[in-house]
Amino acid sequence: MQSWGRAENRGGGACAHGRERETIVRQRRRRGNWHMHPCAAVAHMSVPCASGIRAAERGLSGGLSGGLSGAGALRRPLPPAGGSRGPDAPEGWAQAYLHLYVRSAEPWPMSRPPLPMSCETAAAECSARSSPAPCPAAGTPFGERRYNAWNDHVKRRYGGRVQKVSVAAGFSCPNRDGVLGTGGCTFCNNAGFTPGYLDRRQPIGEQIDTGLRFLLRRYPGTQRYIAYFQSYSNTYGEFERLRACYQEALAHPRISGLAIGTRPDCLPDAVLDYLAELARESIIELEIGVESCTDEALRRVNRGHDFACSADAIERAAARGLEVTAHLILGLPGESRAGLLDGAHRLSALPLRALKLHQLQLVRGTALARDWERDPGAVPLLGEDEYIALLADFVERLSPDILLQRLGSEVPPALKLAPQWNMRLSELAPRLSAELARRGSWQGCRAGQ
Secondary structure (H helix, E strand, C coil): CEECCEECCCCCCCCCCCCCCCCECCEECCCCEEEECCCCCCEEEEEEHHHHHHHHHHHHHCHHHCCCCCEEEEECCCCCCCCCCCCCCCCCEEEEEEEEEEEECCCCCCCCCCCCCCHHHHHHHHHHCCCCCCCCHHHCCCCCCCCCEHHHHHHHHHCCCEEEEEECCCCCCCCCCCCCCCCCCCCCCHHHHCCCCCCCCCCHHHHHHHHHHHHHHHCCCCCEEEEEECCCCCCCCCHHHHHHHHHHHHCCCCEEEEEEEECHHHCCHHHHHHHHHHCCCCEEEEEEEEECCCHHHHHHCCCCCCHHHHHHHHHHHHHCCCEEEEEEEECCCCCCHHHHHHHHHHHHCCCCCEEEEEECCEECCCHHHHHHHHCHHHCCCCCHHHHHHHHHHHHHHCCCCCEEEECCCCCCCCCEEECCCCCCHHHHHHHHHHHHHHHCCCCCCCCCC
């Protein structure tokens, strides 16, 4: 569905002469009807007729700086008695007012919009409605986003985008090779998050070259690149082999650092000491798969460690000055909503730099997917609206100092079994911001509650 807005400028005096200018503002929308937003019902505007329409278009496309999205109609009000212009409008100016429409289950209003009112009257009418007004973005610590976004931090720190280039060094996992178990975690299929351009048979340097050719086209404005050791446990192996792989990646002229994904039970002190040494001259981001703060959920997915193991690894890494990003899956079987929200408090008490959040997705070929196919009730899945609400609940309780690097993940359609959402990954961030705005909340506003 496409939303639309009509802008009219019908004025008296020297500027209109009965002429009408229209502009169609088109924005793609997935679904839903539109109705007048109670908190942006009417905004008085006095604008020069020649530029008023363009100003209205900018206001529409920019969401009027309040985080609202939608389309609207800018109409010339009925002239007051005794003149074709408002009493305070100078010669050559026309008054206009703006209606914003937002997605709703309510039908499109068929009647003509009401006559314009003053801003004070509109504000009073708005506050009297049952639907709460969004808290102004200027009143939050994070502006319109309402959460501590990783991308914003990186741009401030490094002057632009820092992009990860995935590499595969052929490491394994103690939960697969028999040291802790076989078969791995019940949710895990590494093919689900391995980029299509990656060829494990190539040396690390050639993998980086291949990835850069793809990423330079997709993100031409990137400031720096770091090699991302992502698949399996990338601190699990002989120390000399680990060091050789890291050094090969850092030797590439376009690489400024490393992001290393691993398990909390695969971080011996010798490896942490070496990573701390590298961090003196290069960007080093250590990503630890916590996955859940509830031991029962970790046991249900055959994780092979408990939350205390994760907390210990995070503390030992941070004590060496390493910046740690934790991965967490929302919606694992065996985890209650209360347990998940308590996890926000437990993670906030740790020296974490950032957090990557993932919704539970069932990937073909995994034990969890097979369990769901046998009995869907055994593996409850979150709908997209449920996930947004749960995400907002979690973020409200999370320390405002923790950066949010990811709000969800996306599995290739050929590998994804369920859930089948209509929402793309790129829609998660604006929808979370909109939900927090609807509540008048932001990251950390309920920390400690």
